[in-house]
Amino acid sequence: MNDFLPITKIPRTGLPQRALVVGDPERASAVAGLLTDSVLIGQNREYRSFTGTWRGVPVVVSSHGVGGPGALCQLGELAEAGVRTFLRFGTAGALRADIADGDLVIAEAAVRDDGVTAQLIHPEYPAVATPEAVLALDRAAAAHQRHAHRGVVWTRAAFSPMVLELPMRDYLAARVIAIEMELSTLLVFAGLRGLVAGGVLVIDGNATVDNDDPTSYDPHRQVVADAVAAGSAVALDALVELT
Numbered sequence: 389m390n391d392f393l394p395i396t397k398i399p400r401t402g403l404p405q406r407a408l409v410v411g412d413p414e415r416a417s418a419v420a421g422l423l424t425d426s427v428l429i430g431q432n433r434e435y436r437s438f439t440g441t442w443r444g445v446p447v448v449v450s451s452h453g454v455g456g457p458g459a460l461c462q463l464g465e466l467a468e469a470g471v472r473t474f475l476r477f478g479t480a481g482a483l484r485a486d487i488a489d490g491d492l493v494i495a496e497a498a499v500r501d502d503g504v505t506a507q508l509i510h511p512e513y514p515a516v517a518t519p520e521a522v523l524a525l526d527r528a529a530a531a532h533q534r535h536a537h538r539g540v541v542w543t544r545a546a547f548s549p550m551v552l553e554l555p556m557r558d559y560l561a562a563r564v565i566a567i568e569m570e571l572s573t574l575l576v577f578a579g580l581r582g583l584v585a586g587g588v589l590v591i592d593g594n595a596t597v598d599n600d601d602p603t604s605y606d607p608h609r610q611v612v613a614d615a616v617a618a619g620s621a622v623a624l625d626a627l628v629e630l631t
């Protein structure tokens with residue numbers, strides 16, 4: 389048998405039990421650059437994975453690309469290789485005027501509009517973060533003096549609407565605070581497997597505005613880059629607190 393798993397090309401066994409998962413492979417490299425003794429352990433497609441230590445604790449940092457189905461492939465292989473605790477460190481659009489660019493959103497749960505978890509379990513099953521992960525992220529954000537908001541996140545498979553309208557009004561009325569594309573997949577996956585999971589997201593725009601004018605979405609701004617750099621330490625600090 390091959391020593392590497394087929395989709396991510398990470399080693400089949402022996403990975404640290406904690407992983408930070410991110411969308412962008414370049415973000416995986418940047419976060420790995422913060423670790424001690426970081427080693428690239430797999431690179432295939434959108435999946436770039438490292439091991440290293442943070443505050444003396446072994447961790448994995450791994451990218452899953454954009455979208456739930458691809459993320460699910462990565463999560464399954466990380467779990468097969470030994471990961472038990474997952475935090476997603478991503479970006480998201482704000483759904484409230486008082487949530488600013490560069491702020492952090494700590495997810496308590498996610499709306500399962502992800503296009504993939506309905507193929508795993510009934511839609512009534514919740515996508516909920518492990519309470520200890522929420523609290524660890526809250527403490528880490530406070531320790532780093534980062535502005536953080538807690539609430540429900542909308543995970544949506546399609547980045548932009550086409551013929552059908554986004555049900556934006558309903559989720560705004562339901563007080564959902566941010567939108568992104570992979571978190572509910574992680575939370576459902578972890579729930580079904582009995583694993584620990586949570587997520588923290590850097591706000592890179594206001595999705596209620598960007599939805600009216602898609603050309604206004606610009607995640608490549610200094611305020612976002614600075615928050616991603618600061619948020620990396622928040623996410624890693626929380627990750628190593630969890631068991």
Ligand SMILES: O=P(O)(O)O[C@H]1O[C@H](CO)[C@@H](O)[C@H]1O
Nearest residue numbers: 411412454478479568569570
């Ligand atoms: O910054 P990441 O982690 O990729 O997260 C967000 O950014 C991508 C869309 O631009 C989607 O993957 C979305 O979930």
Ligand SMILES: O=c1cc[nH]c(=O)[nH]1
Nearest residue numbers: 479480481568569595
């Ligand atoms: O899915 C996403 C990710 C970042 N920002 C958004 O507006 N949407």
